[in-house]
C-alpha cells in the first residue's frame with residue numbers, strides 16, 4: 001500500500017466547516033488572506049475559525065502578492081502553521097518569514113516545473129493550480145493532468161477543479177502528495193457542503 005494522499009480543504013470561512021474537515025480526517029485547512037477573494041477572512045475571523053480545532057490539523061494561510069507588513073500582522077495574530085503563496089512572490093519573498101511554505105504555480109502554457117522546483121528549492125511543496133487569465137486561484141477548473149512531468153523531487157499538491165466525482169481519477173493519474181479543493185465541496189462561495197466534503201474524502205480513500 002502506498003502513502004495515503006493528504007487532503008487540504010481550502011477557503012474555509014466557518015468554524016463548523018473547519019471542525020467537520022478535522023472530523024473527516026483532513027490533514028489541512030486553508031484560510032484565504034486575500035481581500036479580493038469571495039473566501040477572504042480577516043485575522044479576527046481566522047482566529048475564531050481555528051479555535052477549538054483538534055491538534056495535528058495543519059492550518060495554512062494563503063496570500064496573494066501580500067505586503068510584508070500585512071503578512072506579519074496576520075502571523076502575529078493567527079496560529080498559522082504553513083504559508084501558501086498564490087501570487088508572483090519570488091523565492092526570496094517566500095523565504096522572508098522564516099516559516100515553511102508552499103508555492104502555488106498556475107499551470108500556464110509552457111510553465112517549466114522542473115526549473116521552478118529548483119528556484120523554489122526551500123518550498124515544502126509546489127501546489128499546481130489551473131491557470132485562468134485574470135484569476136489568481138480558486139478557478140473551479142481542472143488543468144490537463146498529463147502536463148505534470150515525472151521526475152519532480154518535491155511533493156506535488158494537486159489543485160484546480162477537483163470534486164468528489166473526479167478526485168479518485170486525479171489521484172490515480174498524478175499520484176500527488178496531497179489534493180487541495182475549494183469550490184468542488186461548496187454550497188456557495190466560502191460555504192462548504194458537509195456531504196460533499198465527506199464524499200471527497202471517500203473519493204480519495206477509494207484509491208489509497
Ligand SMILES: O=C(O)c1ccccc1NCC(=O)[C@H](O)[C@H](O)COP(=O)(O)O
Pocket residue numbers: 010011030032034037038039062064086129136137138139140141159160161162180181182183184
Ligand atoms: O479561493 C480563492 O478565492 C482564491 C483566490 C485567490 C487565490 C487563491 C484562491 N484559492 C486557492 C485555492 O483555494 C486552491 O488553489 C483550490 O484548491 C483550487 O480551487 P478550486 O478550483 O475551487 O478547488
